[in-house]
Amino acid sequence: MVQVIGAGFGRTGTASLKRALELLGFGPCHHMSEVLKQPQTTVGWTAALNGDRTALPPLLEGYKATVDFPGCLLWREMTELYPDAKVVLSVRDPKKWYDSARATILSTEPREMPQDIATLLRPFSEAMAARGFRRDLSEADTIEVFNRHNESVQAGVDPRKLLVYEVSQGWAPLCEFLDAEVPDTPFPRGNDSASFRENVNRLLKDGIDDFV
Known part of the structure; x- marks a missing residue:
């Protein structure tokens, strides 16, 4: 049962947040890396993104938390499906977010991948684009999408169940929000732009056990 919904x-900082949630006992946590490791799930995610809410429970079976895409595009459906879950909206300075996203998840550079995976990812990418996650927008329009999404989450979630959070804040606000003890370990860090590109390419081409 999903207990934490990552809407950012x-x-x-979603890769760091994923590790943090798992260290706090909210694992496994679903992240876009899970989709890339299990590309067959794009069929279900595509259906969910296109409006089939019945596709979500099987996709999230066994997960205690979600962060990153594609789940963040379905935060509203998830809050209805899991009404007791808490929502963490991870945020970042919009300009810095755009620069990082353009170098990674919004990059238009072609990636090497098997043809069967490319075939699965195409309708999935189109469904995410229809939800607003598009690579063909200008910087200003992309930042507007980012800001509008964050505003929608803040307007649509009960403030008592919502944490607006920057991973630079570390353990304290996250643990307080989730009623969890602060671990005796540094807050997870990693997945800079260079590491992201390398790991995605490795994952798509060869498969890897961990996404950092």
Whole structure:
């Protein structure tokens, strides 16, 4: 049963947040890396993004938390499906977010991948684009999408169940929000732009066990 819904876009520290949630006992946590490791799930995610809410429970079976894409585009459906879950909206300075996203998840550079995976990812990418995650927008329009998404989450979630959070804040606000003890370990860090590109390419081409 999903207990924590991550509503923030990718490149807002979601890889670090995934590890943090799992260290706090909210694991496994779904992240876009899970989709890339299991590309067959794009069929279900595409259906969910296109409006089939019945596709979500099987996709999230066994997960205690979600962060990143594609789940963040379905935050509203998830809050209805899991009404007791808490929502963490990971945020970042919009300009810094755009620069990081353009170098990674919004990059238009072609990636090497098997043809069967490319075939699965195409309708999935189109469904995410229809939800606003597009690579063909200008910087100003992309930042507007980012800001509008964050505003929608803040307007649509009960403030008592919402944490607007920057990973630079570390453990304290996250643990307080989730009623969890602060671990005796540094807050997870990683997945800079260079590492992201390398890991995605490795994952798509060869498969890897961990996404950092």
